[in-house]
Amino acid sequence: MFNLISILIGLVSLVIVVPSQIPLLGWGNWVALPLVVVGIAFGALSSSNGGRNFCLIIFAIAVVRLMLGGGVV
Template identity: 45%
Template sequence: MLNILSGFIGLVALILMIPAALPFLGGLNWLFVPIALFGAFIGLMSSKKGGQNFCLIVAAFGALRLFLGGGIF
């Protein structure tokens, strides 16, 4: 059950990150990366690791976007 919840949190974070991929909206990732990391923490408590890995990939995508935009753009 926690794996499904983790995957759902990761999916919500990924959907919220779509507008943050546009120029001048990259700073929104400061809000969405912690959501994905919270989903990974929830997935850590599950016996299956699919949701946790998905959340970590979403968080890595957001962190990469922050890095490329200099943390603001």
């Protein structure tokens, strides 16, 4: 059950992170990061690793985008 919740949270975060890759919309990554961390936590409580790994990939994409944009842009 926790794995399914983690995947659903990851999908919601993915919907936020994908448009945030456009310049001047990088602030969306700051909205998505807390959601992804919650998804990682739920994935860690699960016996399966799929949801956690999915959220970790989304987290990495958001963090790299924030680093490239200087944290704001």
